[in-house]
Amino acid sequence: MDVKTVCLGMLTDGEASGYDLKKHFESSFGHFFSAGYGSIYPALASLAEKNFVSCECVPQEGKPDRKVYRITEKGREKLQAELAKPNPSHRVRSEFLATMCFAHLMEPEQLRTVLENRIAEIETYEEMFDEFEATCMKSTPHGMGFTVGMGRAVMTAMKNYIEAHGDQLIEQTEVVEPLRKSVAS
Amino acid sequence: MDVKTVCLGMLTDGEASGYDLKKHFESSFGHFFSAGYGSIYPALASLAEKNFVSCECVPQEGKPDRKVYRITEKGREKLQAELAKPNPSHRVRSEFLATMCFAHLMEPEQLRTVLENRIAEIETYEEMFDEFEATCMKSTPHGMGFTVGMGRAVMTAMKNYIEAHGDQLIEQTEVVEPLRKSVAS
DNA sequence: GACACCATATATCAAACTGATACTATACAT
DNA sequence: ATGTATAGTATCAGTTTGATATATGGTGTC
Numbered sequence: 040m041d042v043k044t045v046c047l048g049m050l051t052d053g054e055a056s057g058y059d060l061k062k063h064f065e066s067s068f069g070h071f072f073s074a075g076y077g078s079i080y081p082a083l084a085s086l087a088e089k090n091f092v093s094c095e096c097v098p099q100e101g102k103p104d105r106k107v108y109r110i111t112e113k114g115r116e117k118l119q120a121e122l123a124k125p126n127p128s129h130r131v132r133s134e135f136l137a138t139m140c141f142a143h144l145m146e147p148e149q150l151r152t153v154l155e156n157r158i159a160e161i162e163t164y165e166e167m168f169d170e171f172e173a174t175c176m177k178s179t180p181h182g183m184g185f186t187v188g189m190g191r192a193v194m195t196a197m198k199n200y201i202e203a204h205g206d207q208l209i210e211q212t213e214v215v216e217p218l219r220k221s222v223a224s
Numbered sequence: 225m226d227v228k229t230v231c232l233g234m235l236t237d238g239e240a241s242g243y244d245l246k247k248h249f250e251s252s253f254g255h256f257f258s259a260g261y262g263s264i265y266p267a268l269a270s271l272a273e274k275n276f277v278s279c280e281c282v283p284q285e286g287k288p289d290r291k292v293y294r295i296t297e298k299g300r301e302k303l304q305a306e307l308a309k310p311n312p313s314h315r316v317r318s319e320f321l322a323t324m325c326f327a328h329l330m331e332p333e334q335l336r337t338v339l340e341n342r343i344a345e346i347e348t349y350e351e352m353f354d355e356f357e358a359t360c361m362k363s364t365p366h367g368m369g370f371t372v373g374m375g376r377a378v379m380t381a382m383k384n385y386i387e388a389h390g391d392q393l394i395e396q397t398e399v400v401e402p403l404r405k406s407v408a409s
Numbered sequence: 410g411a412c413a414c415c416a417t418a419t420a421t422c423a424a425a426c427t428g429a430t431a432c433t434a435t436a437c438a439t
Numbered sequence: 440a441t442g443t444a445t446a447g448t449a450t451c452a453g454t455t456t457g458a459t460a461t462a463t464g465g466t467g468t469c
Contacts, residue, residue, distance in 0.1 A: 040319035040322055040323065041425070041426090042425080042426075044322075045322050048322070048325065048326045048329075051326070051329065056446095056447075056448090057447080057448070057449095058446065058447055058448080068322070068325070070316065071316045071317070071318040071321040071322070072316075072317060072318060072319075072321065072322050073315065073317075073427090074426080074427090075426085075427060075428065075429090076428095076448080076449075076450090077426070077427065077428070077429085077449090077450080077451080078425075078426055078427075080448070080449060080450090081425090081426095081449095081450095082425095099446090099447080100434090102433075102434065102435090102446060102447055102448090103432090103433075103434095103446090103447045103448045103449090104447085104448080105446090105447070105448090106447090106448080118326070118329065119329065122323055122326055122329060122330050122334065123330075123334055124323075125334070125337045125338060125341055126338075126341050126345075127318075127319035127320040127322070127323045127338060128317075128318070128319045128320065129316070129317075129318040129319070129320040129321070129342065129345075130258065130316070130317045130318070131255065131256045131257075131314070131315070131316055131317075132256070132257060132258075132313070132314075132315045132316075132317065133256040133257060133312075133313070133314040133315070134225035134257075134312035134313045134314070135312040135313065135314040136256040136257065136314070136371045136374060136375075137225055137229075137230050137233070137253070137256070137257050137312070138225060138307055138309075138312045139367045139370050139371050139374075140233065140253070140365070140367045140368055140371055141233045141236070141303070141307055141365070141367060142365070142366065142367035142370065143365045143366060143367060144233075144236065144303065144304065144307060145307050145308075149307065149308055149310070152310045153310060153311075153312060156310055156311050157314065160311075160314075180325070180326075180327070180328045181327065181328060181393060181396040181397070182324045182325045182326060182327035182328060182393065183325055185324050185327065185389060185393050186321045186324050186325055188385060188389060189321060189324075189382065189385050189386075190321075192381045192382070192384070192385040193378050193381050193382060193385075195381070196377045196378050196380070196381035197374065197377070197378060199377070200373060200374050200377040200378075201374075204370060204373060208366060208367065208370050211366040212366070226454070226455090227454080227455080241417095241418075241419090242418080242419070242420095243416095243417070243418050243419080258456090259455080259456095260455080260456065260457065260458090261418095261419080261420075261421090261457095262420090262421080262422085262455070262456065262457070262458085263454075263455055263456080265419070265420060265421090266420095266421095266454090266455095267454095284417085284418080288417085288418045288419045288420090288461085288462075288463095289418085289419080290417090290418070290419090291418090291419080410469105411468100411469090412467100412468085412469090413466100413467085413468085413469105414465100414466085414467080414468105415464105415465085415466080415467100416463100416464085416465080416466100417462100417463085417464090417465105418461100418462090418463100419460100419461085419462100420459100420460080420461085421458105421459085421460080422457100422458090422459085422460105423456100423457100423458095424455100424456085424457095424458105425454100425455080425456075425457100426453105426454080426455070426456090427452100427453085427454075427455090428451105428452100428453095428454105429450105429451090429452095429453105430449100430450085430451085431448105431449080431450080431451105432447100432448085432449085433446100433447085433448095434445100434446085434447095435444100435445080435446085436443100436444085436445085437442105437443085437444080437445105438441100438442085438443080438444100439440095439441080439442080439443100
């Protein structure tokens with residue numbers, strides 16, 4: 040289940056261009072699977088080469104040709120095979136938590152800023168989820184609703200945890216501060 | 225804050241070899257920042273080249289030389305600068321959630337298996353957190369405890385969400401099953 | 410005794426992904 | 440007039456992933 044497969048899955052919902060898929064990645068998929076043009080265009084080219092998708096060039100005036108992709112029967116079979124994998128991964132890459140590991144090497148104000156910014160970003164995601172539930176919830180497969188609910192549950196848990204333990208972490212950082220300063224200067 | 229920086233941070237805790245660092249990545253850091261030899265060794269080489277770490281070759285019998293790395297004063301400054309970044313990222317790459325988006329294209333038993341396996345993996349993490357709290361909690365900086373608590377909070381939220389909504393998702397999949405079959409066969 | 414597997418330890422490689430940038434054109438706002 | 444947004448495709452250097460190679464000794468098991 041790489042970018043190729045996710046593109047294939049998105050195309051089960053109807054034809055789309057690379058640009059269209061990018062928007063899907065930014066909106067609904069963004070919080071658990073992101074991809075940029077640098078992955079999407081090569082992915083579509085590779086899928087087309089293997090006949091998992093077909094490609095139609097639609098000329099446009101003043102803009103590059105729009106390349107419209109459609110999933111083929113062979114592509115559907117490929118997707119089924121990918122979905123049959125019993126242990127899909129779920130990985131986190133968190134510079135935030137890595138930073139927190141070294142909180143004792145930071146200035147308390149720096150730490151507070153990082154924690155506040157993290158909460159702000161979580162709230163942005165929560166608004167995104169609200170909007171999704173208000174507008175797309177009915178028109179979309181049930182699985183999408185599941186992922187949005189999961190995203191919300193996880194974000195809320197993170198926010199609550201920061202609000203419950205963030206101040207304590209900052210205080211502990213303040214306590215060891217004199218040591219750090221003597222080392223640094 | 226890439227693998228290089230995290231290695232640098234780990235080295236503030238004392239000298240280590242690439243192999244040692246890999247074990248750190250597997251144990252305490254594993255749930256939010258993973259790295260394999262393919263990233264660690266080039267990272268250390270790059271850090272050494274820039275004099276952020278020093279390297280001492282310790283010959284051993286019957287084994288390859290052990291290369292022991294230590295952070296330098298220049299490395300500490302570099303780390304401080306990295307930690308000062310106010311918006312460290314927190315990204316999820318979830319083949320699991322991507323799979324869930326296409327739940328309506330799956331067999332209900334497949335879906336059930338995926339959900340069960342996810343819960344099993346979460347429980348493995350929870351055991352890892354228990355063990356960490358029982359053994360390493362006192363000897364480790366406060367920030368580590370924060371990340372473990374956060375990890376636990378997030379994992380628990382995921383598990384609860386699956387337990388609360390998983391069956392419903394499977395049922396919804398069963399409902400549309402006849403449609404899917406007629407397309408597939 | 411043989412065979413498998415794990416720990417120690419480094420290293421490399423193809424494939425994949427990231428994030429930025431380039432190019433073109435319209436439109437709307439400052 | 441300048442900046443930003445939308446619509447579109449595309450490439451590229453740097454990074455990361457996951458597997459594999461190499462070498463040896465210990466431990467477990469049939």
